[in-house]
Amino acid sequence: xxxxxxxxxxxxxxVLKIAVPMMIQNxxxxxxxxxxxxxxxxxxxxxxxGVAIANQMMFxxxxxxxxxxxxxxxFTAQYYGKKDWEGVRITFRFKLVTSIVLSVLxxxxxxxGATFLVSRYLxxxxxxxxxxxxxxxxxxxxxVMIISLIPIGICQAYAGTLRDxxxxxxxxxxxxxxxxxxxxxxxxxxxxxxxxxxxxxxGAAIATVISRFVELGVLVIYVATxxxxxxxxxxxxxxxxxxxxxxxxxxxxxxxxxxxETFWSLGITVLNQSYSYRSLDAVAAIQIEATIYNxxxxxxxxxxxxxxxxxxxxxxxxxxxEAKDNAFRMIFFTVFFGLVxxxxxxxxxxxxxxxxxxxxxxxxxxxWLIVINGxxxxxxxxxxxxxxxxxxxxxxxxxxxxxxxxxxxxxVPFAYCLSRYTSMPVLWMVAAVxxxxxxxxxxxxxxxxxxxxxxxxx
Numbered sequence: 425x426x427x428x429x430x431x432x433x434x435x436x437x438x439v440l441k442i443a444v445p446m447m448i449q450n451x452x453x454x455x456x457x458x459x460x461x462x463x464x465x466x467x468x469x470x471x472x473x474g475v476a477i478a479n480q481m482m483f484x485x486x487x488x489x490x491x492x493x494x495x496x497x498x499f500t501a502q503y504y505g506k507k508d509w510e511g512v513r514i515t516f517r518f519k520l521v522t523s524i525v526l527s528v529l530x531x532x533x534x535x536x537g538a539t540f541l542v543s544r545y546l547x548x549x550x551x552x553x554x555x556x557x558x559x560x561x562x563x564x565x566x567x568v569m570i571i572s573l574i575p576i577g578i579c580q581a582y583a584g585t586l587r588d589x590x591x592x593x594x595x596x597x598x599x600x601x602x603x604x605x606x607x608x609x610x611x612x613x614x615x616x617x618x619x620x621x622x623x624x625x626x627g628a629a630i631a632t633v634i635s636r637f638v639e640l641g642v643l644v645i646y647v648a649t650x651x652x653x654x655x656x657x658x659x660x661x662x663x664x665x666x667x668x669x670x671x672x673x674x675x676x677x678x679x680x681x682x683x684x685e686t687f688w689s690l691g692i693t694v695l696n697q698s699y700s701y702r703s704l705d706a707v708a709a710i711q712i713e714a715t716i717y718n719x720x721x722x723x724x725x726x727x728x729x730x731x732x733x734x735x736x737x738x739x740x741x742x743x744x745x746e747a748k749d750n751a752f753r754m755i756f757f758t759v760f761f762g763l764v765x766x767x768x769x770x771x772x773x774x775x776x777x778x779x780x781x782x783x784x785x786x787x788x789x790x791x792w793l794i795v796i797n798g799x800x801x802x803x804x805x806x807x808x809x810x811x812x813x814x815x816x817x818x819x820x821x822x823x824x825x826x827x828x829x830x831x832x833x834x835x836v837p838f839a840y841c842l843s844r845y846t847s848m849p850v851l852w853m854v855a856a857v858x859x860x861x862x863x864x865x866x867x868x869x870x871x872x873x874x875x876x877x878x879x880x881x882x
Contacts, residue, residue: 435734435750436757443730445592447722463614464628469708469782470554471625474561476711477545480696481538481566484689485530489577491685492522493584495678495820499670500588501733505740512656516585517664518674522682523577534570538563545700545707555704561625568629572636579636582643585656588733594646602639606631680820684828691831695857698839702850708782709789716776717797720769723761724805731758732812739817739879747817748875755809755872762805770798792851796858803861810868817877826871830864 464471496515503511534541542562546555583595609631616622623630647654699706731754738747773794777787797804815823835857842853871877 435753439727439730439734439754439757442587442590442592442733443726445596447726448596463610464625467614467624469786470557471561472711472780472782473704473707474542474558475565475625475628476707476714477542477558478538478562478566478569480545480693481534481541482569484686484693485526485534485573486576487685487689488530488682489523489526489580490584491682492526492678493519493580494685494815495681496522496674497584497588498677498736498816498820499674500585501736501816502740504589505737506742509655511670512585512589513658513660514666514670515674516581516656516660517666518671518678519581519584520578521664521666522678523581524574527574527577530573531570534566534573538566542566545697546704558704558707565625565629568626568633572633575636575640579640579643582640582647586643586647586654587729588736589654589656590733590737591653594643598639598642598646601642602635605638606635609634677820680824681815684820684824687824687828688831691828691836694836695831695839698836698843699850699854701843702853705783705786705789706850708786709793712777712780712782712786712790713793713797716769716772716794720765720798721762721801721804723765724758724801724808727754727758727761728805728808728812731755731809732816735813736816744879751813751872755806755813758809759802759805762802766798766801768798769801770795773798789851793854796851796855800858800861803865807861807864807868810872814868814871814877817879819877819879822871822877826864826867830860830867834860834863 464475496518500512500515503509503515539559542559546559579598583598586592586594610628611617612620613623613627613631614625616627621627647657651658696707696710699710735747735751735754738750773791776794777790780787780790811823811827814826838860839853839857842848842856848856
C-alpha cells in the first residue's frame with residue numbers, strides 16, 4: 425500500500441471535514457485555557473500550582489466520561505454508517521445514563537476526598553507555607569468545580585453523539601459560547617473588575633462552572649430544535665429502553681475504554697506526582713508546559729478523533745478493505761500535523777514561560793519541558809491516530825493494553841524508581857520517561873498493520 429499523500433484525496437477531504445471544526449473548537453478552548461492559566465499565574469505561583477493540581481483531578485473525571493461515552497460512540501458511528509437511527513438513539517441513551525452515573529460518583533469523591541487528593545502532590549521539597557497555601561487553593565477550587573460535573577457528563581453525551589454522526593460544527597458553536605462566558609467571567613472574578621470581588625483562583629472556578637451550563641444549554645436547545653438534522657432525539661426521552669443484548673455488547677466494548685481512560689489519566693497524575701516528589705517547582709513548570717502543549721496538540725488530537733469516526737463509518741457500511749487500505753494514509757496525515765506543531769512548540773519554548781510571574785528556576789524547567797514534548801509530538805500523533813483506528817473496530821481491550829497498560833507497566837514504575845531511588849534531575853526524568861513513547865509507536869504500528877481491528881460490529 426502506498427503512503428503517498430497525493431493519493432485518494434477524497435479520503436483526506438472527508439477527514440478534514442470532520443477534523444477542522446474539532447480543531448477550531450479545541451484550539452479556541454485551549455487558547456482560552458492558556459489565558460486562564462496566565463491570569464491565574466499573575467495572581468501567584470501558589471494559585472497556579474493549586475489550580476493545576478485540582479485540574480489533574482478534573483482531567484481524570486473528564487477522561488472517565490470520555491471513555492464511557494466513547495465505547496457507545498463506536499456503535500454510534502457504525503450505526504450512522506448504515507443509517508440506523510434507532511441504533512444511534514439507543515447509544516445516545518446509554519451515553520446519558522453512564523455519564524450521569526459517573527458524574528454523581530465523582531461528586532462524592534471530590535467532595536469528601538479533595539484534601540487527601542491535592543495533598544498527594546505536595547510531598548516534595550519546598551516551603552511548607554507555600555505547600556499549605558497551595559493545598560487550600562486547590563481544595564477550594566475543586567469543591568466549586570464539583571457543580572460542573574453533571575453538566576460536563578451530559579455535554580459529553582450530546583457532543584459525542586453529534587460528532588459521531590459527523591455534525592462537528594454544533595459542538596464547536598457550543599464550546600465557543602462557553603469559552604466567551606468563561607473568559608469574561610475570569611476577567612471579572614479573578615481580578616474583580618466592574619466592582620466585583622477579586623476572588624483569584626476561586627473566581628476562575630466559578631466562571632468555569634457557569635460556562636459549562638452555557639455549553640450544555642446550547643447543545644440541548646440545538647438538538648431539540650433541529651430534529652431533521654438530529655433524528656436520534658425524536659423519542660429519545662419517551663422511554664429509556666435499551667435492549668439487553670445491545671446493552672451487553674456496548675458494555676463489553678465500553679468497559680475496557682472506561683477503564684483505559686481512567687487508568688491512563690490516573691497514570692499521568694501519578695507520573696506528575698513522581699516529578700513533583702523531586703521538586704514542588706515541577707508542579708508549576710508542568711502546568712506552564714501543559715498549557716502551550718494543549719494548544720499545539722489540537723491539530724493531531726482532532727485528526728486522530730476524526731480518523732476514528734471516519735474509519736468507524738466505513739466499517740459500519742461494510743467496506744472493510746477500504747478501511748484497511750486507508751489506515752496508514754490517515755496515520756501519516758495525522759503525523760504531518762504533529763510534526764508542524766511540534767516544530768512551532770519548540771521554537772516558542774524560550775519565550776512562552778516569560779509571560780508568567782514566577783521564578784527563573786520554574787521558567788527554566790518549563791522551557792525544557794516544552795522542548796521535550798515538542799520533539800516527541802510527531803510520535804504522540806502516530807500513537808494517537810493508531811489508538812482511534814484500533815478502537816473504531818471495537819478492539820477496545822487491545823486499546824486498553826496498548827494505552828493505559830503501557831503507562832502502568834512501563835512509564836509509572838520507571839518514573840517512580842527514578843524519583844525515589846536516583847538523584848536524576850527532574851528534566852532528565854521527564855525526558856527518559858517520555859522517550860518510552862518510541863516503544864509505544866512500534867507496538868501501534870504492529871497492531872494497525874495486522875488488520876485485526878477491521879470489524880463491523882453492528
